[in-house]
Amino acid sequence: MEITGFSDFIGQKRIKDYFADAAKNDRAGHAYILSGMKGSGKKTLARLFGMALLCGSGEDKPCGTCHSCKMAISGNHPDLITLTHEKPALISIDEIKEQLVSGIQVRPYYKGKKIYIIPDSDMMNIRAQNALLKSIEEPPAYAVIILVTDNPSSLIPTIHSRCSHISTVPLPNETVKDYLIKNAAAGEKEASICAAFAGGSIGNAYDFLRSENFREDLGRTMDLIKRSKNLPSNEIFAFSKEASSDRTGVLQILDTILLVYRDILMYKTMGEQASLTFIDETEYIESKARETDYNEIGRVIRSTEELKGRLRSNVNVQAGLDVLLLNISEPVISQ
Numbered sequence: 629m630e631i632t633g634f635s636d637f638i639g640q641k642r643i644k645d646y647f648a649d650a651a652k653n654d655r656a657g658h659a660y661i662l663s664g665m666k667g668s669g670k671k672t673l674a675r676l677f678g679m680a681l682l683c684g685s686g687e688d689k690p691c692g693t694c695h696s697c698k699m700a701i702s703g704n705h706p707d708l709i710t711l712t713h714e715k716p717a718l719i720s721i722d723e724i725k726e727q728l729v730s731g732i733q734v735r736p737y738y739k740g741k742k743i744y745i746i747p748d749s750d751m752m753n754i755r756a757q758n759a760l761l762k763s764i765e766e767p768p769a770y771a772v773i774i775l776v777t778d779n780p781s782s783l784i785p786t787i788h789s790r791c792s793h794i795s796t797v798p799l800p801n802e803t804v805k806d807y808l809i810k811n812a813a814a815g816e817k818e819a820s821i822c823a824a825f826a827g828g829s830i831g832n833a834y835d836f837l838r839s840e841n842f843r844e845d846l847g848r849t850m851d852l853i854k855r856s857k858n859l860p861s862n863e864i865f866a867f868s869k870e871a872s873s874d875r876t877g878v879l880q881i882l883d884t885i886l887l888v889y890r891d892i893l894m895y896k897t898m899g900e901q902a903s904l905t906f907i908d909e910t911e912y913i914e915s916k917a918r919e920t921d922y923n924e925i926g927r928v929i930r931s932t933e934e935l936k937g938r939l940r941s942n943v944n945v946q947a948g949l950d951v952l953l954l955n956i957s958e959p960v961i962s963q
């Protein structure tokens with residue numbers, strides 16, 4: 629479904645309210661950092677804001693139907709400029725100069741604003757950021773620059789200090805799940821699993837839904853957790869060794885363990901009333917809930933979360949994963 633107005637965009641109500649109000653009452657600032665997790669719709673929000681600032685309708689901007697909105701939707705609005713870059717992970721100083729600095733002093737083609745959107749703005753190197761700085765410090769009255777990023781800490785402090793900072797928030801799992809069912813033809817069960825892994829991001833959930841690897845890896849980890857009690861240690865080490873070569877893979881394993889143990893905890897607390905992520909594994913979850921006490925469940929959840937935290941600081945992942953998996957199979961080693 630094409631998103632042509634704020635009402636088509638799911639979630640992020642405060643940001644939408646702010647953008648709509650700023651457009652309606654002509655109160656937009658000159659520079660924004662729009663941050664938040666990957667897949668949370670930041671680029672779409674930036675585009676809608678740009679459209680709203682240029683929209684010719686009196687109410688409910690962007691209307692999606694006026695001449696300006698139609699040009700924006702087709703990607704041909706001369707005053708709505710989205711920067712592009714050639715190298716996959718770098719926005720160069722030349723690209724900033726050619727696509728922004730050199731043109732920002734040229735008045736808008738139509739009456740009104742001129743909007744620059746910089747997606748992946750954290751990919752600007754320091755020289756590119758410094759080149760941009762002057763345009764942000766002394767922008768022409770009509771200019772609005774929106775820096776979109778998953779990683780705002782890569783932007784230099786002088787840019788931060790001159791921008792208004794807006795950040796998307798994670799959506800509730802239910803919202804993500806409903807979205808997958810309604811808009812991506814997902815079944816109830818797979819929607820629920822993808823939403824649980826997505827951390828509140830529709831984009832992430834959508835990627836999981838489309839990914840064969842995700843399903844395969846999930847199946848393998850689930851199988852390991854279920855059989856862990858009867859597995860020889862060397863098989864656990866082999867799994868851990870293979871998994872540790874890939875950071876994203878480890879993260880998915882840890883999330884799987886967390887979600888399975890949350891299901892176990894939920895079942896232990898609420899019995900059949902529990903709404904489980906892994907509905908297909910109810911039998912395993914029920915028996916595990918019966919034989920495991922609250923302390924033990926809490927301990928696995930805590931150590932998994934701890935290892936997830938350590939993953940960010942590049943510790944020896946494999947050692948951590950070895951111990952965690954051994955503890956799941958039989959709680960004997962203290963961490």
Ligand SMILES: [Zn+2]
Pocket residue numbers: 682683684685689690691692693694695696697698
């Ligand atoms: Zn319009």
